[in-house]
């Protein structure tokens with residue numbers, strides 16, 4: 001059963017409204033796509049400009065972060081489904097409730113995984129956007145350029161991940177967990193990268209990295225399939241139907257970009273009219289929104305056009321959850337590689353446990 005809908009506080013809503021205002025005022029091809037999109041006409045190469053988008057509600061810039069505007073806290077629910085403690089997932093393999101609230105967000109907060117939608121909204125590299133490519137004559141971006149753009153996303157997220165590993169070390173002083181660096185009252189604040197308690201900063205780095213890696217599966221054709229009832233083209237690109245996370249986004253040890261499949265694409269996103277003219281858009285490709293069970297990860301009721309095809313929303317969510325678990329495993333490996341097995345294990349304990357002074 002899906003978790004009960006949450007609502008956000010007025011303060012966060014104001015931020016969302018700010019984004020919405022920008023978007024509504026400038027309905028570019030990328031942003032508008034998020035609305036339930038009418039079936040686009042089949043287009044054969046050469047690539048034509050996208051049809052004018054319909055009037056649209058404000059977009060999420062990736063899996064959703066808030067409840068409202070058509071979003072259902074998708075990043076939070078993916079993160080909870082991946083990393084909540086259960087009888088089967090215990091110890092440092094999961095996050096205890098209050099620590100998970102900081103990472104995933106809860107009612108009234110975005111959490112670390114949601115904060116890129118607050119302060120990196122229009123940075124494509126934080127959301128793996130603009131790495132669009134279609135193998136048709138005259139496509140506006142080459143395969144090489146698309147892969148370079150994807151590489152910027154990998155590097156951006158790797159930097160977030162590494163900052164988290166660096167800051168984590170300050171949770172322990174002389175072999176002892178430092179109480180003043182691991183407290184979670186009041187809740188962590190993440191926006192704008194203002195430094196704070198070491199645990200909060202470490203969670204921020206890891207959460208920002210998770211955001212972009214989760215977005216990749218919504219924003220790309222890595223997991224999805226084309227609509228078999230329509231001709232493939234810029235409004236119905238081929239899907240790769242992969243069922244495991246992308247190795248080049250394994251942030252602890254990314255595979256070389258030479259492993260990027262030739263037909264991989266993400267969507268072009270722009271809030272400006274014509275900003276993605278002739279390109280495969282976020283609007284066409286995203287699988288951002290629907291209902292996700294925060295306990296089981298079951299994904300239902302997709303609301304984007306690509307998400308409604310061939311189980312695409314569920315496929316993206318499933319691999320995003322798998323990826324999230326893998327990134328946490330990689331983060332623990334990075335702690336061990338940086339600080340040694342004993343210290344690395346203690347730091348992972350301090351991040352995941354709600355009472356680390358006592359328990360770690």
Ligand SMILES: [Zn+2]
Nearest residue numbers: 061062127215
């Ligand atoms: Zn995003």
